[in-house]
Amino acid sequence: MSQVLSFEEALAVVLREAQSLTPTQRAEQVPLAQARGRVLAAPICTPRDLPPFDRSTRDGYALRAADMGARLRVVGQVRAGESWQGPSLAAGEAIELMTGAPLPAGADAVVMLEHVHAVDGTITLTAGREIAAGANVVPRGSEAHAGDTVLAAGEVVDAATVALAAGCGAATVTVFAQPTVAIIATGDELVELGNAQAPQPWEIYNSNSYSLAALAEAEGAIATRLPIARDTLADLKARLDEAALSDLLLMSGGVSAGKYDFVEDALAATGAEFFFVGARIQPGKPVVFGRRPRQHGGWQYFFGLPGNPVSTDVCFRLFVAPLLRALRGSRELTPCFVEATTGAAFAGKPELLRFLPARLEGGVNGVRVFPVEWQGSGDTAANARANCYCVVGPTGIGRGATARVLLR
Ligand SMILES: Nc1nc2c(c(=O)[nH]1)N[C@H]1C(S)=C(S)[C@@H](COP(=O)(O)OP(=O)(O)OC[C@H]3O[C@@H](n4cnc5c(N)ncnc54)[C@H](O)[C@@H]3O)O[C@H]1N2
Numbered sequence: 526m527s528q529v530l531s532f533e534e535a536l537a538v539v540l541r542e543a544q545s546l547t548p549t550q551r552a553e554q555v556p557l558a559q560a561r562g563r564v565l566a567a568p569i570c571t572p573r574d575l576p577p578f579d580r581s582t583r584d585g586y587a588l589r590a591a592d593m594g595a596r597l598r599v600v601g602q603v604r605a606g607e608s609w610q611g612p613s614l615a616a617g618e619a620i621e622l623m624t625g626a627p628l629p630a631g632a633d634a635v636v637m638l639e640h641v642h643a644v645d646g647t648i649t650l651t652a653g654r655e656i657a658a659g660a661n662v663v664p665r666g667s668e669a670h671a672g673d674t675v676l677a678a679g680e681v682v683d684a685a686t687v688a689l690a691a692g693c694g695a696a697t698v699t700v701f702a703q704p705t706v707a708i709i710a711t712g713d714e715l716v717e718l719g720n721a722q723a724p725q726p727w728e729i730y731n732s733n734s735y736s737l738a739a740l741a742e743a744e745g746a747i748a749t750r751l752p753i754a755r756d757t758l759a760d761l762k763a764r765l766d767e768a769a770l771s772d773l774l775l776m777s778g779g780v781s782a783g784k785y786d787f788v789e790d791a792l793a794a795t796g797a798e799f800f801f802v803g804a805r806i807q808p809g810k811p812v813v814f815g816r817r818p819r820q821h822g823g824w825q826y827f828f829g830l831p832g833n834p835v836s837t838d839v840c841f842r843l844f845v846a847p848l849l850r851a852l853r854g855s856r857e858l859t860p861c862f863v864e865a866t867t868g869a870a871f872a873g874k875p876e877l878l879r880f881l882p883a884r885l886e887g888g889v890n891g892v893r894v895f896p897v898e899w900q901g902s903g904d905t906a907a908n909a910r911a912n913c914y915c916v917v918g919p920t921g922i923g924r925g926a927t928a929r930v931l932l933r
């Protein structure tokens with residue numbers, strides 16, 4: 526099957542392939558401090574209860590809530606990092622304690638120091654205040670019990686998961702190896718950055734290799750930018766050979782209908798199977814997805830991304846990112862869309878689902894999405910002014926309507 530699909534059909538094909546993948550079965554141990562952005566290959570269990578003791582959440586006094594109507598005698602103090610060594614708290618007693626300190630035996634609540642009158646080693650509750658058993662205390666094991674799995678395999682490590690892993694004492698974690706991505710930009714008009722010679726007026730800097738590497742790295746991959754392939758079958762084949770060992774191959778340019786668009790031919794010559802050769806989207810209509818056999822068995826997935834830089838960007842986010850997430854072992858594959866109210870109208874195009882560069886603006890009282898003026902899918906300046914893509918059907922969207930937005 527190789528055809529032009531709707532967006533939904535094309536995404537379903539990518540997700541089908543992604544879900545059929547076993548992530549790079551390679552796993553490795555890394556120090557927790559280097560794990561951000563990696564995907565857990567093994568679950569993390571907590572070896573002890575969280576919290577490991579009944580923890581005070583306030584600076585104040587530990588007491589028995591039932592006693593609080595009376596004046597209480599302060600019989601000691603506990604700081605965070607200490608544990609009360611005296612006898613169990615008796616009726617009419619209180620113990621001064623700090624945030625993070627363990628609740629002394631016999632106490633069942635903590636009152637904030639701002640909520641008492643402290644006089645001559647005694648405290649009374651401020652008029653109008655009440656205190657219930659359990660107040661300002663997080664009971665031992667209420668967040669997790671010893672032996673519980675607190676983070677499952679497939680979880681992407683972010684700052685919050687780093688905090689949890691560290692809280693469980695995990696100095697190292699087991700993560701999937703990062704997928705490798707080879708990037709080949711094609712086109713006779715392209716020049717590489719950093720050349721001593723200024724480009725001719727009709728030449729274009731190769732920006733797609735750089736944006737694709739940035740996108741792939743943001744998805745946790747190791748990206749390699751191969752040299753530009755010129756618009757000949759021979760050059761393309763040479764580059765394809767260089768890319769053979771990577772987990773994923775990304776090509777940009779050379780996939781539309783032009784006389785020198787040889788990417789599909791070059792891929793076909795390496796035994797490629799095409800899942801689709803276009804999607805009814807704009808930008809990005811000529812996008813290609815398939816796989817080709819590896820020399821020693823198995824397949825290498827590839828995308829042929831349209832050369833226009835905004836098309837490259839959109840197609841990466843819609844189709845490449847889900848596959849890359851599967852390769853890196855993540856369980857959350859699908860692109861994230863949110864809903865927002867349009868601040869202005871967006872124009873549609875017959876038979877196409879558009880992903881138009883847009884700005885999401887707003888705050889706690891709601892967000893609105895505005896179109897970014899652009900000169901079409903080659904307009905990197907407009908794309909850089911955008912912070913999302915607004916999804917626009919063939920008939921367009923009026924102002925004040927609800928639209929779907931692809932976050933980036
Ligand atoms: N007759 C038709 N013409 C075009 C069609 C079509 O269906 N029929 N589709 C158009 C659409 S949509 C797109 S998108 C482009 C895609 O074309 P290609 O993927 O073949 O890309 P190129 O022709 O090689 O380049 C298009 C454009 O992008 C610039 N480019 C290419 N590579 C890079 C790069 N690495 N960095 C920066 N800019 C790049 C290139 O110079 C061109 O301006 O085809 C339409 N045409």
Ligand code: MOO
Nearest residue numbers: 808809810836902
């Ligand atoms: O992907 Mo093309 O216009 O849709 O640039």
